[in-house]
Amino acid sequence: MNPSFQELIKHKFPDLSRGQKKVAEFLVNFTEKGSLYTAGQIGKEAGVSETTVIRLAYALGLNGFSDLQELMRKEWLSSAGEAASKHAADSAAEEKKPFSEWLSPVDEKELSQAADALIKSDQVYIAGFRESHTAAYWLYYKMNQLRNHVLLSFPTGFLLETLCNLTSESAVVVFSLPRYTKEALEAAQQAKKQGAKVIAITDRRLSPVGQIADITLLAGTTEHILSLLALSQIVISSMQKRDEKTAGKRQEHLEKLYAEQGIFLE
Numbered sequence: 001m002n003p004s005f006q007e008l009i010k011h012k013f014p015d016l017s018r019g020q021k022k023v024a025e026f027l028v029n030f031t032e033k034g035s036l037y038t039a040g041q042i043g044k045e046a047g048v049s050e051t052t053v054i055r056l057a058y059a060l061g062l063n064g065f066s067d068l069q070e071l072m073r074k075e076w077l078s079s080a081g082e083a084a085s086k087h088a089a090d091s092a093a094e095e096k097k098p099f100s101e102w103l104s105p106v107d108e109k110e111l112s113q114a115a116d117a118l119i120k121s122d123q124v125y126i127a128g129f130r131e132s133h134t135a136a137y138w139l140y141y142k143m144n145q146l147r148n149h150v151l152l153s154f155p156t157g158f159l160l161e162t163l164c165n166l167t168s169e170s171a172v173v174v175f176s177l178p179r180y181t182k183e184a185l186e187a188a189q190q191a192k193k194q195g196a197k198v199i200a201i202t203d204r205r206l207s208p209v210g211q212i213a214d215i216t217l218l219a220g221t222t223e224h225i226l227s228l229l230a231l232s233q234i235v236i237s238s239m240q241k242r243d244e245k246t247a248g249k250r251q252e253h254l255e256k257l258y259a260e261q262g263i264f265l266e
Contacts, residue, residue, distance in 0.1 A: 020056045
């Protein structure tokens with residue numbers, strides 16, 4: 001099967017020139033414009049020459065700009081069609097409403113893929129470093145209420161001894177917002193070596209971690225921690241809805257333990 005436009009950009013991105021990367025980022029973020037604009041208009045928007053736009057098409061292994069634009073149009077029209085067919089009462093959309101001011105548009109397909117991967121994996125490793133560790137810990141705590149075998153990184157690093165236990169059935173969530181830490185990229189790279197599925201929670205698809213992730217969920221950047229927490233809540237809600245039976249049993253068991261230990265006053 002031929003790669004999609006997004007997959008092609010992601011695969012070729014490290015080998016592109018600086019100017020071509022600027023065009024690629026523009027097209028990824030504004031696929032609708034890329035599908036309709038001329039090469040000259042795209043170059044003007046991206047801050048490069050028309051020639052650079054055309055050279056990007058060849059760098060991606062295509063026969064020219066028209067092939068690149070056709071690929072973008074197919075993806076844009078497909079996405080638009082899916083969005084138009086969504087029911088107004090879609091549960092994931094309802095979950096996003098309280099957090100819309102902090103979030104970039106969440107790709108429903110990737111959200112579903114992420115939730116399924118987190119439910120079905122043999123273990124989940126959550127990596128968040130420095131400022132991002134707050135959100136990573138929150139997701140770790142909430143996910144432990146839904147399933148077992150959930151692990152968490154340290155605020156400043158990770159143990160290779162822990163990552164070496166990852167398998168092709170494992171899932172790794174990596175938080176990565178500017179300023180990007182090398183620990184986040186290294187954790188993602190090691191997880192890929194182990195064959196685990198990497199889920200990036202980041203600000204753009206072509207961020208260092210976004211480039212190598214299997215699934216990318218975009219968070220807004222106006223308020224970093226709030227955007228990460230908001231997106232994490234959406235992930236948790238999606239998991240609960242998709243696996244109500246298992247999550248319900250675990251939460252029921254936890255409530256009994258809480259009551260026995262007298263952890264909560266009410």
